[in-house]
Amino acid sequence: MFYYLFNYLHHYYDFFGAGVFKYISFRASAAMILSLVISLLLGKRIVLFLQRKQIGETIRDLGLAGEQQKKGTPTMGGLIILAAILIPTLLFARVMNVYILLLIATTIWMGAIGFLDDYIKVFKKDKRGLAGKFKVLGQIGLGLIVGVTLYFNKHVMIKKEVIKDGIYQTVTPRDNNPLQAFNKEVEMSMDSVRVPVTTIPFIKTHQFNYAKLLSWVGDGYENYAWLIFIPIVIFIITAVSNGANITDGIDGLATGTSAIIGVVLIVFAYVSGNVNFARYLNIMYIPHSGEIVVFGAAFVGACVGFLWYNTFPAQVFMGDTGSLAIGGIIGAMALCVRKELLIPIFCGIFLIENLSVMLQVAVFKYRKKKYGLEYAQQNRLFKMSPLHHHYQKVGMHESKIVMRFMIIGIMLAIVTIATLKLR
Numbered sequence: 001m002f003y004y005l006f007n008y009l010h011h012y013y014d015f016f017g018a019g020v021f022k023y024i025s026f027r028a029s030a031a032m033i034l035s036l037v038i039s040l041l042l043g044k045r046i047v048l049f050l051q052r053k054q055i056g057e058t059i060r061d062l063g064l065a066g067e068q069q070k071k072g073t074p075t076m077g078g079l080i081i082l083a084a085i086l087i088p089t090l091l092f093a094r095v096m097n098v099y100i101l102l103l104i105a106t107t108i109w110m111g112a113i114g115f116l117d118d119y120i121k122v123f124k125k126d127k128r129g130l131a132g133k134f135k136v137l138g139q140i141g142l143g144l145i146v147g148v149t150l151y152f153n154k155h156v157m158i159k160k161e162v163i164k165d166g167i168y169q170t171v172t173p174r175d176n177n178p179l180q181a182f183n184k185e186v187e188m189s190m191d192s193v194r195v196p197v198t199t200i201p202f203i204k205t206h207q208f209n210y211a212k213l214l215s216w217v218g219d220g221y222e223n224y225a226w227l228i229f230i231p232i233v234i235f236i237i238t239a240v241s242n243g244a245n246i247t248d249g250i251d252g253l254a255t256g257t258s259a260i261i262g263v264v265l266i267v268f269a270y271v272s273g274n275v276n277f278a279r280y281l282n283i284m285y286i287p288h289s290g291e292i293v294v295f296g297a298a299f300v301g302a303c304v305g306f307l308w309y310n311t312f313p314a315q316v317f318m319g320d321t322g323s324l325a326i327g328g329i330i331g332a333m334a335l336c337v338r339k340e341l342l343i344p345i346f347c348g349i350f351l352i353e354n355l356s357v358m359l360q361v362a363v364f365k366y367r368k369k370k371y372g373l374e375y376a377q378q379n380r381l382f383k384m385s386p387l388h389h390h391y392q393k394v395g396m397h398e399s400k401i402v403m404r405f406m407i408i409g410i411m412l413a414i415v416t417i418a419t420l421k422l423r
Helices: 002-013 018-022 024-052 078-092 098-122 132-152 179-188 210-217 226-247 253-272 275-281 289-310 319-336 340-346 348-371 373-378 387-393 398-418
Strands: 158-161 190-193 197-199 207-209
Touching: 002 018, 002 078, 018 024, 024 078, 024 289, 078 098, 078 289, 078 319, 098 132, 098 289, 098 319, 132 226, 132 319, 197 340, 207 210, 210 226, 226 253, 226 319, 226 340, 226 348, 253 275, 253 289, 253 319, 253 340, 253 398, 289 319, 319 340, 340 348, 340 398, 348 373, 348 387, 348 398, 387 398
Parallel strands: none
Antiparallel strands: 158 190, 197 207
16 A cells, blocks of 8 residues: 555655655565564454453363463464554555465465354354364365466566577676666566476476476376466465464464564565576566565564464464464465475474374374274374474473474574575
């Protein structure tokens, strides 16, 4: 909103200072600050409201230290995160940008599914919440929206430098050529390509076209790439969303980890949406994707601001309203900047948490079948899953678990960013 308003004032009235709103860095900074303010100020009001209405978390007896002290802690705090993301984005981003529209839709869609789940748990007193099949259907629906948009929308493209006779036709700066004009010349010299490509980490020729998975079909296989691309998008959205949901088990873990992931995606969006950085780093230049930086800044600000109330001992839990939305947002952002194959690295905490549950179930079933139920119960792979509960069971305080997981998350973030040059 502000972008269009101040752009109009700058263009027609030469309004003092209005031109600064054209810079993504300024709008991203403003979005992050506002997001933090909303989290802190609105968050306090929401926490007090939830306490007055006695909208508290129902705690299952899992035998964990400090478990019963959390009984009655307000939940549905994900509403704070949603507000702190959407309001700054609507104010400071170019809302008509295809990526921003897609991310706003993702936030609302997954937030609504999570809210419905929390509503059933809190108000209907049904601990099971929304049936798992309906959650999955919601995630599949979002995956379809994201996949169809990224594949068919005419504004979703990448640009490549033209190659003639095996030589890149690059543009070099002229004397007294302003940077903005030079960037425009470089972009105009590139070919626009609408193909379902992604980035392969650690590989020199690091672009992979999903259409190649159908090359066995024969001539014209490129026209059917959506049959591969859209299911992959659905899988990614579902996996990351569930990963964030599973990770949200102890105070501050999901939000702290997600803030670190958000910073990584901001870096990728900025360099991918800037023609000079893209050329220098030899990565895909994705026009208009730089605007994701503004959304990403609001996302990080919302996560950090929520930690004010969610760190141990938590004054409020985000519930599925927040965790499902966070996972969906991360998956969608990664797909928008064509970095989905890096998700196992920068979302390593989510992956480990997911795998710990899957391995726990698989090993238990195997041992039960081979050695009997009693043996399987006494010899579980982990004392409890997801993995953070295992460490609670062995006596580690949850604050220490969260901090150590976040340190690992920072290490994974550094490795991920390093892939920009490690090829």
